[in-house]
Amino acid sequence: MPECIVCKGYYEAGRPCGRCGADNRAWEDWQRGERNTRWPLLRFLALHFYMPWVIAGWALLFGLIGIVWPWGGVKPPFLVLAILLTVVLSVLTAQDVYAARYALREDALLQRVRRGKARRAGAARPALAFLAPAIAIVVTGALTVLLVRSSFLWELADWFVFDDSSSASQIDGTPEQEHDLSTRERVVRAFPLMCLIAYVSVPPTLAYYSSTKVAEEYARRLNERVPQPIFMREALLVDVVRREAEHIAQRGNPLEESRHTGTSATMGLVSRVWTWDEMDRRDDGGVRMTAVVADTKEEESITGQVIKRSVRTVYEVQADAWGCITSVSRKE
């Protein structure tokens, strides 16, 4: 069964959602349009000038040019692996963002109703996408420093990565000078590898940032066509949670059983009145509600007389941003 764009409940195709009453025809048309497109990923990337794939293409071209300079001092197999890895990661990044396009849209909309810690955590993902290229450059610098200063890593790089045919010149001098020159020599010799690490890390992060921009444009266009999610429509959210909480409480209710069987002599609950008292939004976009439930019960006294007794109970009902009840607890 298809999933409602408003409340994520399952509904019968072509009919309004039984849970929230949403008309999903625009959503169904949107999905049908995507299914009937031969290259949906291309259509998605066209929203931002195919930028993630343009970055992957430039990465391939720059990688091939880089064989001449600057990473001529790196062994060819390692070089080919780095170029392949960069191009594949850049392409897969765009594919990954495309696969997550609905989730990214929902997350961006949820961010509008989140508060406190949940809002700060939600803001971290777009910030990370923006800062990822800069982080990649910082990580490249840190790895270079680690490589130059660590004898173990330097030897590993010397065995597996550096091409001996382009090794640095021999250095003569005093022990102190040798140490200085040796460090400098390491930096010079590590330069091709430093460029290669930057090459492997920067294009995929740029492709990721660019892909998130595509996803933002995709979400903007989808939002213009389909109804808003339930967490942005507070009255609807409250209504759905209230109805489902009352439905949960009715399960196993002796009053319902007596109505169905028509046995008026059944002892137990004879009436239940819900009064919804307080409502508060949770930090994650969900809702917290308080209900006062007044039950009238029939009880048989020791003399055999049937008496009615009123019982008042306060419940706290919590639901997530999609109106799914996560807890019902008795407060008094």
Ligand SMILES: [Zn+2]
């Ligand atoms: Zn729905």
